[in-house]
Amino acid sequence: MTDEIPEIDSAFGSGVPIRGNDIDTDQIIPARFMKVVTFDGLGEFAFFDQRYDENDEPKDHPLNEPQFQDAAIMVVNANFGCGSSREHAPQALMRWGIDAIIGESFAEIFAGNCLALGIPTVTADHDTITELQDWVDEHPDADIDVDVENETVTYGEKTVDVTVDDAQRKALTEGVWDTTALMKSNADAVAEKAASLPYVDD
């Protein structure tokens, strides 16, 4: 495989605030939409049960509001993406249009899944996030610049410091976030490791 993996130094676009702590992956993509063998088409089911009532009528939710339809940057609170390991969750958000997520904190498997898709998950404290969410509500069309390399987020006239996990920053900015080919190139070392483990008997 020789496909170039893009270097992701930053993400840019208008925002959408999703408020609340402990938003789990069952909320991001309900299990019934996972009865599929590809990820195609998951975008329309992102946050489905928060967005539609039992008669599929739209409810109040940021992803339903016209001013957020072109959003690329999601602004969330604490422990976002907790629960199931389903990659369907970030896949659904990505296919809805999200390129980066700024939050107070992320569940580990969710953040790892985002990285595997080239989606930065950057963090800041509660006050910074709340202020940004409020700003996005007031400026739904304005762009937010997520600078992964320099660990800053710029919106309006303001630039704030954010944190990007070291490995994530390197992986994104150096274009090594898709690890298959990289790890495949160590196949000999892998075989040696396998042979050295006492429990490997095949």
Next chain:
Amino acid sequence: MSEGTLYDKVWEEHTVSELPTGQTQLFCGLHLIHEVTSPQAFGMLQERDLEVAYPNRTHATVDHIVPTSDQSRPFRDDAAEEMMAELEQNVRDAGINFSDPTSGEQGIVHVIGPEKGLTQPGMTIVCGDSHTSTHGAFGALAFGIGTSQIRDVLATQTVAMEKKKVRKIEVTGELGPGVEAKDVILEIIRRLGTEGGVGYVYEYAGEAIENLDMEGRMSICNMSIEGGARAGYVNPDETTYDWLKETEYFEENPERFDELKPYWESIRSDEDAEYDDVVTIDGSELEPVVTWGTTPGQGVGITQPIPAPEDLPEEKQDTARMAQEHMGVTPGETMQGYEIDVAFLGSCTNARMPDLRRAAEVVKGRQVADSVRAMVVPGSQRVKAAAEAEGLDEIFKDAGFEWREAGCSMCLGMNEDQLEGDEASASSSNRNFIGRQGSKDGRTVLMNPRMVAAAAVTGEVTDVRELKEVTTA
């Protein structure tokens, strides 16, 4: 940084290389796959013209979508049938062993791995399922991965990971009557929070943990992820080794037991191991814990009052308010008397033999309340057969429980087993998230298996320790 812990040793033992990102390329001793999170990974492999590198270190089963009533093919649900057919095709093409429903050994992936003896101490184990942490009960380093990582593991048998910190959670003392492993882990999550474990691996230790059977240890490690920790483990000991001896692999290869035991002993955490954090909980003070809210951290002792949101830390108040509104519970009251419509005894947390035995003891001679739909979904076909050999199925059926085939079932409502409308369920599963059990208005109360049995017969959340003796006429 931690030093000399099982985590440090197993990590070191499986390190292949340091990647340019600073992550470690870690060899995966066992890769378990199922029908929901693997098909896209096989698709990605095909797109890149890659093959499965170590099919012998990969094992498949079907659990999430499999019906637990009529399993004849094709399945009634077309989407489920398509996923099943896709998995069958993928494992056939790659030469991967598959515990399918005709094998007599199918079941929830975290039940069958240990049963077959695939799960062993000192291994690294991955699966596209967050409850992979279950396997840590054997002293393995086991964690859930996403589909792109499944692709990596299929293609290379390795995964890119960052090393975590280690928190030792020491549960001292002896658990009281009616208090089970489930109560211990619900209490741990209540105290440390649903994100308290982010960035950590949990080592469970102390007298109360050492005295648990393997199934109890599995229940605890299983829910590590609900506390934010991607992996949790218990150091292997004689309880572990005795259990392993009875598994398929070691019954067929008894010589391997003696060959491997020195390795298992060598990866135990050293007496003087260093931890990044240590938390101590007095196990003798615990009582059965049930959840009142919509995260597994929103739990309370069965005789204790449901907390008022304003008494909780500020960052937890909003979720608590929303949760209490959804559940229809009142702060200041206990959960006792909360009416239920469904009793679900199943899931990778609590659907193994000791779980069913303990629940059957409660159910014996009693009847499921008229208003309650109660079901037992054994964790695997082997658990089901063993339970039937002991006559547990008759006890449950006589009481009015449905006796189902093995699968994940109502834990996540991907097959036909789902809550309807705003039904409330007493559930031995692991997640009480809104919508989790198939209905977005559904309400889930998590509890241990005996508490589920008690709720089934009374029709409301009940302190199993207070149930009156059954008087046989």
